[in-house]
Amino acid sequence: MNLELPKEQSPSPQVRHVIVDADFAGQRLDNYLLRELKGVPKSRIYRIIRKGEVRINGKRVNANHRLVVGDDLRIPPVRVGDKKTYDNPLKNIEKTTIYENNLILVINKPSGVAVHGGSGVSMGVIESIRAVIPGSERWELIHRLDRDTSGCLMIAKNRQYLRLIQTALRERNQIGKFYRAIVHGRWSKRKTLIEAPIAKNTLRSGERMSKVSDAGKASSTGFRLLHSNGEQSLLEVEAITGRTHQIRVHCRFAGFPVVGDSKYGDEASDKLLKQRLGVHRLLLHADHLVVPDLAEFPGFEVSAPLDDEFEKLQKYIINTNI
Numbered sequence: 415m416n417l418e419l420p421k422e423q424s425p426s427p428q429v430r431h432v433i434v435d436a437d438f439a440g441q442r443l444d445n446y447l448l449r450e451l452k453g454v455p456k457s458r459i460y461r462i463i464r465k466g467e468v469r470i471n472g473k474r475v476n477a478n479h480r481l482v483v484g485d486d487l488r489i490p491p492v493r494v495g496d497k498k499t500y501d502n503p504l505k506n507i508e509k510t511t512i513y514e515n516n517l518i519l520v521i522n523k524p525s526g527v528a529v530h531g532g533s534g535v536s537m538g539v540i541e542s543i544r545a546v547i548p549g550s551e552r553w554e555l556i557h558r559l560d561r562d563t564s565g566c567l568m569i570a571k572n573r574q575y576l577r578l579i580q581t582a583l584r585e586r587n588q589i590g591k592f593y594r595a596i597v598h599g600r601w602s603k604r605k606t607l608i609e610a611p612i613a614k615n616t617l618r619s620g621e622r623m624s625k626v627s628d629a630g631k632a633s634s635t636g637f638r639l640l641h642s643n644g645e646q647s648l649l650e651v652e653a654i655t656g657r658t659h660q661i662r663v664h665c666r667f668a669g670f671p672v673v674g675d676s677k678y679g680d681e682a683s684d685k686l687l688k689q690r691l692g693v694h695r696l697l698l699h700a701d702h703l704v705v706p707d708l709a710e711f712p713g714f715e716v717s718a719p720l721d722d723e724f725e726k727l728q729k730y731i732i733n734t735n736i
Contacts, residue, residue, distance in 0.1 A: 434485040437552060437573045443468070444477040447489070454492050462490055507546055513716040517575045518568060519553070520703070522718040525564040525695045529555055543569060557583060560659065565593070565700025565718040578708040586654055590704030593651040593661060594720070596697035596727055597670040598683045601639050601647035608664045609634045612657040623677065624659045626667045633657045635664045643734045646673065661698060673697040673727070691730060695723055
C-alpha cells in the first residue's frame with residue numbers, strides 16, 4: 415500500500431490585536447489596513463470592515479474612521495494566498511525623484527501609473543516605493559493624482575509632517591498646486607476663475623465620477639491662458655480646492671474639455687488629434703508645487719518636467735496658428 419504524506423500546510427492566519435501608536439494617529443482605517451494586509455485585494459478589505467470583522471476597542475467602525483493613539487485594533491484572520499510577482503512600474507525610482515529630504519519624497523509620476531494598487535491595478539506608486547526603498551514601509555501618500563495625470567506627487571516619510579501638510583492642503587491658498595493642461599478650443603484670456611460646486615459619485619463598478627451640481631461641495635479653479643492656436647489651448651491651472659477630478663470637470667463645464675480625457679472629454683476631437691499627432695494620454699500635468707514653512711519644517715518649491723508626448727503637443731500649439 416502506498417501512503418501519500420500530507421502536504422505541508424502553511425499556518426492558518428490568526429486574529430491579531432494591534433495597539434495604535436503615535437505614528438498612525440489620524441490615519442484612516444482603510445489606508446492602515448491596505449498597508450498592514452499586503453496582497454489582500456482592496457475589495458476584500460472593505461468587505462471585512464463592512465461585516466464588522468475589523469473592530470476598534472470592541473466596536474464596529476467605518477472604513478473612513480480615523481485611528482487614535484491607544485486604540486485596540488482587531489484584525490481578523492485573512493489569508494493572502496500565494497504570493498505573486500508583479501511588475502513594478504517604478505523600478506528606477508531615482509529617475510522619477512525630483513525632490514527629497516528626511517521628511518518628504520516628491521516624484522514626477524508618469525501618466526498611466528496609479529497611486530494605489532487595486533481596481534485591477536496590481537501595484538501603484540506607494541506599493542512600488544515600499545518594494546524598492548528599504549525602510550519605506552511607513553511612508554504615506556500625502557495626496558493623490560489621477561492615474562492618467564502626470565507630475566508632482568508627494569510622499570511623506572514622517573507622520574507629523576504628513577498631518578501638517580494635509581491640513582495645509584485643506585486650507586485654501588496655503589499650498590500652491592499648479593498644473594499644465596491642454597484643452598480643446600480657444601480659451602478666453604478673461605476666463606481666469608471657475609467657481610462651481612462639484613458632487614462625487616461612485617458607480618456600481620467602483621468607478622468614481624464627478625459633476626458640477628448645486629448639491630456638491632464648493633470648488634474653485636484658477637486659469638491662465640499661456641497659448642492657443644485656435645483649436646487647442648495651453649493653460650496654467652491652479653487647483654485652489656481639491657475635489658475629485660476637479661480640473662477635468664471644471665474644464666468640461668466651461669466647454670473646453672482636457673485633451674485625451676476618457677471620462678469627461680470630447681471623444682471625436684480626441685480621435686482626430688490622435689490620428690494627426692499620435693496623442694494617446696490625458697494632457698494634464700501637475701507642473702509645480704509651492705509648499706510654505708510648516709511649524710519647524712522648512713518649505714520648498716519644486717517643478718516636474720513634461721514627458722515627450724506632452725512636450726510635443728505643447729510645441730505644436732505654440733508654433734501653429736490655425
